[in-house]
Amino acid sequence: MDYKAILAFLNDGIELVLGYINSPSKRTYYLYLLSSLLLTLYVYVRTKRKESFVSFVLNRKVWLSRSACIDYGLIAFNSFFKLLLIAPFLLFGLKLAFNTNDFLLAQFGYASFSLSTTETLVLYTISLSILNDFMTYIVHWLYHKVPLLWEFHKIHHSATTMNPFTQYRLHPIELLINNMKGILVFGITTGVFDYLSEHQISKWTYLGVNVFSFIFYSWGANLRHSHVKLKYFNFLEYIFISPVQHQVHHSDNPEHYDKNLGSRLAIWDWLFGTLVRSRQVENVTFGLGQKDNKNYSSFMKNLWMPFQNIFKLFTKK
Numbered sequence: 001m002d003y004k005a006i007l008a009f010l011n012d013g014i015e016l017v018l019g020y021i022n023s024p025s026k027r028t029y030y031l032y033l034l035s036s037l038l039l040t041l042y043v044y045v046r047t048k049r050k051e052s053f054v055s056f057v058l059n060r061k062v063w064l065s066r067s068a069c070i071d072y073g074l075i076a077f078n079s080f081f082k083l084l085l086i087a088p089f090l091l092f093g094l095k096l097a098f099n100t101n102d103f104l105l106a107q108f109g110y111a112s113f114s115l116s117t118t119e120t121l122v123l124y125t126i127s128l129s130i131l132n133d134f135m136t137y138i139v140h141w142l143y144h145k146v147p148l149l150w151e152f153h154k155i156h157h158s159a160t161t162m163n164p165f166t167q168y169r170l171h172p173i174e175l176l177i178n179n180m181k182g183i184l185v186f187g188i189t190t191g192v193f194d195y196l197s198e199h200q201i202s203k204w205t206y207l208g209v210n211v212f213s214f215i216f217y218s219w220g221a222n223l224r225h226s227h228v229k230l231k232y233f234n235f236l237e238y239i240f241i242s243p244v245q246h247q248v249h250h251s252d253n254p255e256h257y258d259k260n261l262g263s264r265l266a267i268w269d270w271l272f273g274t275l276v277r278s279r280q281v282e283n284v285t286f287g288l289g290q291k292d293n294k295n296y297s298s299f300m301k302n303l304w305m306p307f308q309n310i311f312k313l314f315t316k317k
Helices: 005-024 032-046 053-057 064-107 118-144 145-158 165-167 172-197 204-220 234-238 245-249 267-272 290-296 299-314
Strands: none
Touching: 005 064, 005 290, 032 053, 064 165, 064 172, 064 299, 118 145, 118 172, 118 234, 118 267, 145 172, 145 290, 165 234, 290 299
């Protein structure tokens, strides 16, 4: 690799890092952060806090903590990891969609009907959003129940303070698994609708999905990983995961372990008995507990500890 290729790789990595702020596809896009700021103002006024609003939002113990610095470090590291290992997999999603369409044609022939452009847009968007959310719940459940996977997922739960960028506090192996899950759901769903709509899906893919993402990201998604206690109406928390409900998921209290595993929808937690609503919890302390927090107190420990712990799992008598 010559120096031009190295510079290009570094430039692409830096662009990915900056994309967390300037890309509308990212939860931490600056406009979504601004909408979260307005919701934070609502919480600030409603809770009648004594400190100034600026002090409440820009709390140094939150944004400049050791835990937060690990968040930022993992974002930078994972951006380059994506370039090396994840980017090539994106083409697999398109190939899977093509193969799914071909499989359906071979098994059933041409569909006896064809979805209209509007039907394709609406049904594809809803189907992809719900299926992806359900599979996210299943994978998340596995992270918590399978010891080997939990060791990698621990990195996300090792945060002792939370800010919006904690969303991306992931071990590279978990990042890889999450992307593979997303690619599989995208490929199969797109292939099915490509078959049902006579190849109308390509022109609507991103437009349709971004409508749901825009609503989700604009309505407090960034406050899920934060110190801001935004609750939804009690009945609504059976359907959608509120910021406080996700904060409960990060609690170091054993009573809250494996609860509120949903990403956007709370219905999966409600159906499978893992739901905890905001009104059921008063105070939450983030992290893995004092005993384990110290094992994840640096950037390198967060990268290395999963492998060390997995080695112990397999060598334990």
